[in-house]
Amino acid sequence: MNNKEFTSELSRRLGYTIKDTSELIASLLSDMTQQLQEGNVISVQGFGTFEVKKKAERITINPTTKLRMLIPPKLVLNYRPSSALKDKFK
Amino acid sequence: MNNKEFTSELSRRLGYTIKDTSELIASLLSDMTQQLQEGNVISVQGFGTFEVKKKAERITINPTTKLRMLIPPKLVLNYRPSSALKDKFK
Incomplete structure (x- = not known):
């Protein structure tokens, strides 16, 4: 599942265009990156935790x-x- | 940034309710998990790669x-x- 497939799967679920979905992912990731840079932990239920x-x-x-x-x-x-x-x- | 904050941040960006956003995350994660279980690599541009x-x-x-x-x-x-x-x- 490459980046393109991931984006199109998400756009299908959201009912957004590919362009809007890409922008959403980019904006969410930049937000997450900033959180991480500030030393904050990001946890997503059922998936896991990101921490610097x-x-x-x-x-x-x-x-x-x-x-x-x-x-x-x-x-x-x-x-x-x-x-x-x-x-x-397992 | 715990799970609740992550969900509310995403819901704000999407203009979705918290409930709809939670369902979206859950459905996307279950899809990603299935991809991973089948041995597929998931790559998200600017973020990285998940692989079993x-x-x-x-x-x-x-x-x-x-x-x-x-x-x-x-x-x-x-x-x-x-x-x-x-x-x-760095």
């Missing part, structure tokens, strides 16, 4: 040169499926 | 009893953010 987590900085050692490197902390978007959804794939 | 992946079976050894245990293969729902979205959290 900070990965701690860490030190690696290059096995060839033996040089220590500091990997800086970074932010990653994390998704955790709801337990109801997880159970469906 | 098979984790291979593996053998673990209980450190106390030294007993070998076979962990059976399992299916897990995997989400990979799009690179555009990843960049927003």
Whole structure:
């Protein structure tokens, strides 16, 4: 199910044109992205939770040169499926 | 942003009632779940990709009893953010 199929499925359900549906998705996603950037968690019932987590900085050692490197902390978007959804794939 | 806030934000954008919006989300999610169960990948532009992946079976050894245990293969729902979205959290 690629992006086009997803959009057309949603437009069929909404009774919207493809264009309006695309705009809706884009506007909803930009809103979700902003929420996530502000550090808020987004949870959708029956689907799961999106959260931006900070990965701690860490030190690696290059096995060839033996040089220590500091990997800086970074932010990653994390998704955790709801337990109801997880159970469906058992 | 909990489920209620997500639904009310979406209903505001759609001009739908909360009830209709909840039903829309539920119906869309059940459709997405079915797609995933059939092994299909779902990609949403600017957001990312959902895919059910098979984790291979593996053998673990209980450190106390030294007993070998076979962990059976399992299916897990995997989400990979799009690179555009990843960049927003740098």
